[in-house]
Amino acid sequence: MQSLVNTAWGSPDESGVWPVKRRKVLDWLMTETQGERFIDNIFVEMCNRLLDxxxxxxxATLHFAIQHPQWFGARILWQKGVTEAKIDTFEHGVEDTSEYLNSPVYEIRNGVNELRQRLDDGTQDASRYALYDQLRTEGLTEYVAWPLHHTLGKRHVVSFVSDKPEGFSEDNIALFADILPALALVSEIRLKNRLARTLLETYVGPHASEQILAGATRRGSGATVGAAILICDLRDFTAISDAWPRDDVIELLNGYFDAMSEPIQKHGGEILKFMGDGLLAIFPLSNPAACADLLKAISEAQTAMTTLNNEHIRAGRVPLEYGIGVHAGDVMYGNIGSRTRLDFTVIGPAVNIASRLESLTKEVKHPVLLSRAFVELAGLESELETLGSYPLRGLDRPVDVFGFPANHFRATDVPA
Structure with a gap:
């Protein structure tokens, strides 16, 4: 790359002022993008300013390697005439595919500092990558790509493609070289902001992450909220973890948590924590459909567990059993912990009741137990089976307990 002062900007005039037309893109990147949160919007505007x-x-494209439990990387694609960039994500494992290994992006990420290729010169290099052939069929004429350097040696990729018969001029290439450091700085800030949000969403859930990013970081900060509470636990996990190889245990837990978690998140629940082989989730009652959504999530999770258990049986393994306790009430939602280590969670008697109901599933031999408070709130007294009143540890009065009948309703049968 060339330095910031080069022929792309022309020579200074006698007053020392750089030509305005050439400066405007770089000045805009450095001084006028502070109010824009998203790098894709900045990238679209930058490309349009280059056209101007x-x-x-x-x-033009930006390729980022990202830290995400599901995605290996993301691509932002801008094309002339569009008002919004297209964003594509790529799952882990794509880095081992021939499509990725035989691409300009792979070459740049692995040490090449510049790729510049005429697409229409009929040489072998013009068909070196499948991408070059694709771009040529779209009538494009020249491809250039560089690494986009972020801190700690992180190396991302930016590319530009021309549609003019003459391709890019040397002044164009020098201009790109000048704006790349600014683009790297601007994109790293946005990528780190997105990474912080992604990591928080991954570890504490979307709602808790919003609270933390909004400033709820002090111990004791929080609020009382009404919620439908779901606590789930795997049966006989201690015996399984003692008898199974470590990697098999991790695979089992991941499959079980996928089966339980995906329906919860799909229907608006928030998983606050995984506790060994258990999980705690809430459905805020600020949503009028919270109880119905929770029941739909349970129904779909049971279907997913049946599918998972069929796979275990085919593999010669014992099917997994689980218990779910459901209650509704007020909970304290916020930061709890030591001065230096906090947990964003919910506590309170309502959480304790859900936990006791989950434990009671072992005794009652029903995989899902629901309190009267939840059932009345959901309006399902006539739909569920009354199992009796049970004393729960820490409570003065027995709790009326309900379970799904033998002809357990499907997810589509749950009233909205």
């Missing part, structure tokens, strides 16, 4: 100063860009 007669740089023949018809297509």
């Amino acid at each position: 100063i007669d740089v023949p860009v018809a297509r």
Whole structure:
């Protein structure tokens, strides 16, 4: 890359002022993008500004390697004439595919400092990558790509493609070289902001992450909220973890948590924590459909567990059993812990009742137990089976307990 002061900007005039037309993209990147949170919007605006100063860009991409439990990377694609960029994500494992290994992005990420290729010169290099052939069929003429350097040696990729017969001029290439450090700085800030949010969402859930990012970081900060509470626990996990190889135990837990978690999140529940082989989730009652959503989540989770257990049986393994306790009431939602280590969670008598109901499933031999408070709130007294009143540890009065009948309703049968 060339330095910031180069022929792309022309020579200073006698007053020392750089030509305005050439400066405007870099000045805008450095001083006028503070109010924009998303790098894709900045990238679209930058490409349009390049067009405004007669740089023949018809297509441009940003490729980021990201830290995410599901995604290996993301691509932001801008094309001339569009108002919004297209964002594609790529799952872990794509880095081992031939499509990725035989791509300009792989080459740049692995040490090449510049790729510049005419797409229409008929040489073998013009068909070196499948991407080059694709771009040529779209009428594009020249491809250039560079690494986008972030801190700690992180190396991402930016590319530009021309549609003019002459491709990019040397002044164009020098201009790109000048804006890349600014683009790297601007994109790293946005990527780190997105990474912080992603990591918080991954570890504490979307709602808790919003609270933390909004400033709820002091111990004791929080609020009382009404919630439908779901606590789930796997049966005989201690015996399984003692008898199974470590990697098999991790695979089992991941499959079990997928089966339980995906329906909860799909229907608006928030998983606050995984506790060994158990999980705690809430459905805030600020949503009028919270109880119905929780029941739909349970129904779909049971279907997913049946599918998972069929796989275990085919593999010669014992099917997994679980218990679920459900209650509704007020909970304290916020930061709890030591001065230096906090947990964003819910506590209170309502959580304790849900936990006791989950434990009671072992005695009652029903996989799902629901309190009268939840059942009345959901309006399902006539739909569920009354199992009797049971004393629960720490409570003065027995709790009326309900379970799903033998002809347990499907998810689509749950009233909205």
